[in-house]
Amino acid sequence: MEITADAMIQLSDGELLETYRKSLRLYAEKKFARDTERGRIAWQGARFFVTSRGGVTERQMALEASEDFAKKNQVVREMTLDLDLLKADVDVLALAFRVRGTDPPEKSER
Numbered sequence: 001m002e003i004t005a006d007a008m009i010q011l012s013d014g015e016l017l018e019t020y021r022k023s024l025r026l027y028a029e030k031k032f033a034r035d036t037e038r039g040r041i042a043w044q045g046a047r048f049f050v051t052s053r054g055g056v057t058e059r060q061m062a063l064e065a066s067e068d069f070a071k072k073n074q075v076v077r078e079m080t081l082d083l084d085l086l087k088a089d090v091d092v093l094a095l096a097f098r099v100r101g102t103d104p105p106e107k108s109e110r
Helices: 005-009 013-051 056-065 067-099
Strands: none
Touching: 005 067, 013 056, 013 067, 056 067
């Protein structure tokens, strides 16, 4: 999101609610994408591990030394950073609700 904390506090109630819901939806979508990528990497790693030759240690070392898996894991780490930043925005929006004396909408309302 491209909005400052001060601007979030000054939003009208309707705008704040809309921004909060959009942020939660974006957070959920990005979290799903990150978790899907994590699962895909784990599945590929397991497939690589099972189809490789050698003992357990040699196969695990080959998997850890794979440049392809290192790049994929770096992408997941970057996705996690974006997700953490978005979660911070959601938390600031929830704080804006609390500053106004109300609670943010419940999870069941999302």
